[in-house]
Amino acid sequence: QQQVKQSPQSLIVQKGGISIINCAYENTAFDYFPWYQQFPGKGPALLIAIRPDVSEKKEGRFTISFNKSAKQFSLHIMDSQPGDSATYFCAATLKTRFGAGTRLTVK
């Protein structure tokens, strides 16, 4: 069932460091790859998204790197802050498929 594999399951990063979360997908028909951020007690919220015709997209401290041939994409959070502590989900559409989530803690 899980068509999008996400790692690591949890991540602890020092304040100011770089957080990296990886996802791999199987279905080459997927054509849109969003990342969601979820704080406790809240639903997920769209953070940043990429389409497979570009290899990188940057918005502020958040960057998606996309490797179409390897069917992998990753989220990089630069200068990680305590306020970034949340659970992050990668996703892929058609019929939206989500990764299992990564709990990020920034100390």
Next chain:
Amino acid sequence: KAGVTQTPRYLIKTRGQQVTLSCSPISGHRSVSWYQQTPGQGLQFLFEYFSETQRNKGNFPGRFSGRQFSNSRSEMNVSTLELGDSALYLCASTQLAGARTDTQYFGPGTRLTVL
């Protein structure tokens, strides 16, 4: 604009009972999708409704059903509850159907506990 609202926020049921969850999308959004969130499994897609019609369905048993009303509000029903149905149930709305590139806006979820 008010966000996606879900009621109730918390529910406790026993095995064998049934439950109905409600979702009101953002005003003007016509598509509502439902997801089950459990630790370690992430979000599992249940189904999507658009204009009162089910457009897509995930890989869940028939005990899980839903419907959408003419005002785009949606309900999800789970019959004959099992312990494994304990989860956070999220609904998300989008303006258009398919939710491919249109941003999904999630509600806070309904936390269902089955005893």
